[in-house]
Amino acid sequence: MVGQQVDRQLAFVFDLNKCLGCQTCTIACKTLWTDQPAMEYMWWNIVNTMPGRGTPRDRDQMGGGFDAEGNARPGVLPRGRDFGEAWDFNYDEVFYGGKGQSVYLHPRRPGADGAGEAPDWGPNWDEDQGAGEYPNSYYFYLPTICMHCTEPACLAACPRGAISKRQEDGIVLIDEDRCDGYRFCMEACPYKRIYFNPQRFISQKCVMCFARLEQGVAPACVRQCPGRVRHFGYLDDEEGDVFKLVNVWKVALPLHPEFGTEPNVYYVPPLAPPRFDENGDIDEENPRIPTEYLRSLFGPAVDGALATLKQEMEKARNGGQSELMDVLIAYRWQDMFTPFVQDPGELERPPVKS
């Protein structure tokens, strides 16, 4: 572990009760950062259905991070097909090959060895599958990005010192000039949010839209979210949503705290309607999303967070005032990412560098 103390830390809170899995964040990121050749398979931001295997496939079982004593835990280097390759489609055949009535449009794995082969996995393959049996089936959406950890396992793993954590805001960045493509960072990241660019032979990941932040503009995924899911700001800003949700109300929790990297993306855990019992009656005691499952994701603090959420919802429902509900409802959009409220459309565009 590195133990670097930064001056300030930028952090996110994603409210899982509001995320509708539309992937607008994913596409906002894609069009801004990963639209170049060899980045086709990259989704620095991805929204997965939970319970589910995640992106890359089975990422929670891939190791990395630190054990309870702070020792580096070995991790697995995912394959392209674990992330989900960028598929090819038989457009020519269907649209121009005269087979529009006999052949349907279908994806094929890319590359010489995959040509013609049907894919068996993709970046959001198990979307909306979830778990449980009707009428107690359930799922929710889990958006993930680079967690810009306080103890970044990627940074600690890199033998070249190519990864740094910015002193002024805690953003974790890979120096593309220093990176030699060894991919120890990809193995070490327990959230598996680092991708390898085989053409440039470097590792790449979410950069927290640092170039936007420097202009006062919130990250694209935050600003584009139509569901007002993403709160963003300095973790120590006592007037900010992030501070209130994480430190005052304690309803926003890190994903897999046991990975030991102290992530700076926090999640408001999902509440669920009650189960139906075997007689078809409503079982108020047991939520449809098993609390045990949520503990496996967010640790034991999830019980307290869910209790607070329920209590405050009840208060608001009964006509009372709840500051927590006001924050989560996000009546004023820009409060969600103060002070990064600059409208990018109003900025003078810098000349395009060649």
Added chain:
Amino acid sequence: MQVKRIDAKSAELLDPGSAAWGRARSARVVLSPTPLAIQPTDYVRASWQGRPYGKVTSMRVGALHNGRDIFFRLAWEDGAADSKIADINEFVDAAAVLFPVAPDAPLIGMGTQGKPVNAWFWRADWERPKNVTAEGMGTTKRREDPALASKSKHARGRWSVVLSRSLVANGGPAGTVSLSPGAAWKIAFAVWQGGNQERAGIKAFSPDWQELQIEA
């Protein structure tokens, strides 16, 4: 290790299959895995603890020069050539020759601050080898060097790679070793087995500098 002088064109000597290599006195160089304890990060040490690496245990090395360019022919057993990164968890075979630039630069750790080393680094998926300078672990800089060239082939379970460069440093990046006919210098070797995900400090190397006698 003798670097014989031979009157032959560079293009001929660059070919690992050239008959000219019959005139070089090749030597067997014993390789061993780099020590785990000196790997630069906890993660690298933890993830390779108990996992075998440095799979190539020896190579045959021949050396020739023609007064202008110097050539090293490295040959080692490798059942499968890993010469293309077809998936993001794959690595390729690679080899390097390493020279001290400061006469007393340490081999282990690849030099140290103020005592640089220079490597010529061949990788199976590259058109041209690269020139690497370093002053200690994690400080390596890879650069293009028009004076470097290589030719390789993999046949019958064996890599044969010729790495060559002009004897003088001219035209190379700062920190390139300068050699000359009649001089003695030192050299070391390393091989990465791509199929075993060997990269960075995870490799087989010759643990001591070898004497290099360049025929006048």
